[in-house]
Amino acid sequence: MVLIKIAFRNIFRHKKRSALTGLMMGGGCFLFAVFIGMVDGTYGNLIDMFTRDHTGHIQIHKKGYLDKPSIYKTLNGPGSIGIKIDSLAHIQSWAPRVYTPALAFAGKKTTGVKLTGIDPPKEERTTRIRHKVDRGRFISATPLNEVVIGDGLARVLKVDLGGEIAFIAQGADGSIANGLFTVVGITGKSEGAIGSSTCYTHINSLQEFLSLGGRVHEIAVVLMDESKTIRVVDLIKKALDDPLLEVEPWQVVESQFYRAMQADIKGNWYTIMVFTIIIAVGVLNTILMILLERTREFGVLKALGTRPFQIFLLIVLETACLAVLSIIIGTAAGIFANWMLSVYGITYSIPIEYGGVVFDRLTAKITLRSLVLPALIIFSTAILVSILPAIRAARIIPVKAMRST
Amino acid sequence: MHEDVLKVQDVSRIYSTDGLKVNALRSVSLSIKGSEFTAIAGPSGSGKTTLLNIMSGLDTPTSGSVMLGGKPINTMKGSELSDFRRDHIGFIFQSYNLIPVLSVKENIEYIMLLQGIGEGERRTRVASILKQVGIEGMEDRLPRQLSGGQQQRVAVARAMVSNPDIILADEPTANLDSATGASLLDMMRELNEARGMTFVFSTHDTMIMDRARRLVILKDGKVAKDEVRK
Ligand SMILES: Nc1ncnc2c1ncn2[C@@H]1O[C@H](COP(=O)(O)OP(=O)(O)OP(=O)(O)O)[C@@H](O)[C@H]1O
Ligand SMILES: [Mg+2]
Secondary structure, rough: HHHHHHHHHHOOHHHHHHHHHHHHHHHHHHHHHHHHHHHHHHHHHHHHHHHHHHOOEEEEEOOOOOOOOOOOOOOOOOOHHHHHOOOOOOOOEEEEHHHHHEEEOOOOOEEEEEEEEEEEHHHHOOOOOOHEEEEEOOOOOOOEEEEEEEHHHHHHHOOOOOOOEEEEOOOOOOEEEEEEEEEEEEOOHHHHHHOOEEEEEHHHHHHOOOOOOOOOOOEEEEEEOOOHHHHHHHHHHHOOOOOOOEEEEEEHHHHHHHHHHHHHHHHHHHHHHHHHHHHHHHHHHHHHHHHOHHHHHHHHHHHHHOOHHHHHHHHHHHHHHHHHHHHHHHHHHHHHHHHHHHOOOEEEEEEEEOOOEEEEEEOOOOOHHHHHHHHHHHHHHHHHHHHHHHHHOOOOOHHHHHOOO | OEEEEEEEEEEEEEEEEEEEEEEEEEEEEEEEOOOOEEEOOOOOOOOHHHHHHHHHHOOOOOOEEEEOOEOOOOOHHHHHHHHHHHEEEEOOOOOOOOOOOOOHHHHHHHHOOOHHOOOHHHHHHHHHHHHHHHHHOOOOOOOHHOOHHHHHHHHHHHHHHHOOOOEEEEEEOOOHHHHHHHHHHHHHHHHHHHOOOOOOEOOOOOHHHHHOEEEEEHHHHHHHEEOOOO
């Protein structure tokens, strides 16, 4: 259509102004792409670290355990639950856990701790707890009353590898449980705040210590792909079909972390909104200048028999052409930047602790929405902003327009 | 021998600005027949531009009617008026007013493109009109690469190429030197004779008036004289 030709060529009439307007739109597109790419990349990373470090993607408890943990709220027959889980799609692995608060004594020192019983081979397949051991080794596969403790706890209790810690807790049968455990490993600082009170021991040692029999408090499930979490929660619920069990995604289990993350993401959207408004004002300014400069020309086109709607189209098309050009360049730059960030990342000089997880690298991810959303935002903003000036151009009265030179 | 192409009947135009009323046209009646070559002359402020604008539907009369090809254009609006102008009226402006981003050829094609005329037909028409207005070989230039006289020739070509019923030109030679203006007029007259195209143009210039075959003289918004020459 001849209108597209006119619109397109008009972009190159005021090269500097078009370049500036294009830079705003393209730059905005680039910025949004990197922004969204980093949100997707960094939060994806963060979620991954968070879930694979300890939480898992899905947790199963006895009803009410999450609200008010108690050693009495147990799952019977974790093995049979595990078999049902293993038969489902998207599952990577699962691990049973036993928890209890306990008092720890070493020499003259004493402190409160959270004893966690884990199944070493299963835990290893499910989370990265094993790799957190800095000194010494991980708990052996056979129950030998061994513990792995955090660096912070080791300092509080003044124990080191080979040292012994006595624990006192309340057993499931109401008795006072006490036992002596040997420190075989110490986890590093990278565990953050949790590190100061966590002790890992063999699940069977802890079950015996608490007289729990074969019962556990928690089953953590890890999936091949985090994005399937909500769907798999439903699958597990259906497979277990037990109203006394609670199957919850990590978003519920770690709701505080999840809410903090959501608030952060919302903040990012506000930033995008502010930038969009700035771009809209810039584009509007350019279109109004075009309208002012070319009033006479639009008058002539109308006098020649161009319909009002065609004049309207001319303005919208000119904006659209410039927007598309800018978006192509901005998106290409955005993809490149996201790719660079996804490969090299930015390492923080000071690691940031976020919801108990320490992370020190900013990365991006090239996602579909990091390409499509910025383009859509910029394009629709440009078109929206051009509509009113375009209506004004369509209403130009040729006689008046041609009198004013 | 020819029918009336354009009929202006009892047209008045009153401009009111800041409470001040100007009677630009007072009860003007005028008929233009097919194949006429008419000049509208008169002193500055006599209403020439106002009359041409009303004839073309760019302006509406305060009272009276304008019929083009039997249709009243003073009551048309919006797209209907746009389409009617596009299909029936050719325009030549004092300051050329070519579309600056389109080449000579594309400028001439513009109205045909709006009309949706096919490429083959467009090409033959453009080729023949280029020859007739004497700007062959310049079809790929942009307007700013042409002299004023050449630009006005392109404007004549643009007005003619869609075969309108009438071509209206408000002081087409005012921006040209007298020799260039005279040769433009000669060319227009040739086109009038060769193709029977109806022209109405306004002018101040006696040399230009002399080239008209009918001369209408306006004075204070009224027709003071209307004579057919040789
Ligand atoms: N838009 C307008 N508003 C108010 N008065 C106007 C307007 N247009 C024209 N006039 C007045 O109407 C009268 C006729 O003007 P018009 O432009 O038709 O004259 P003209 O014969 O074309 O003059 P010129 O030879 O200078 O071009 C003049 O007195 C002019 O001042
Ligand atoms: Mg005039």
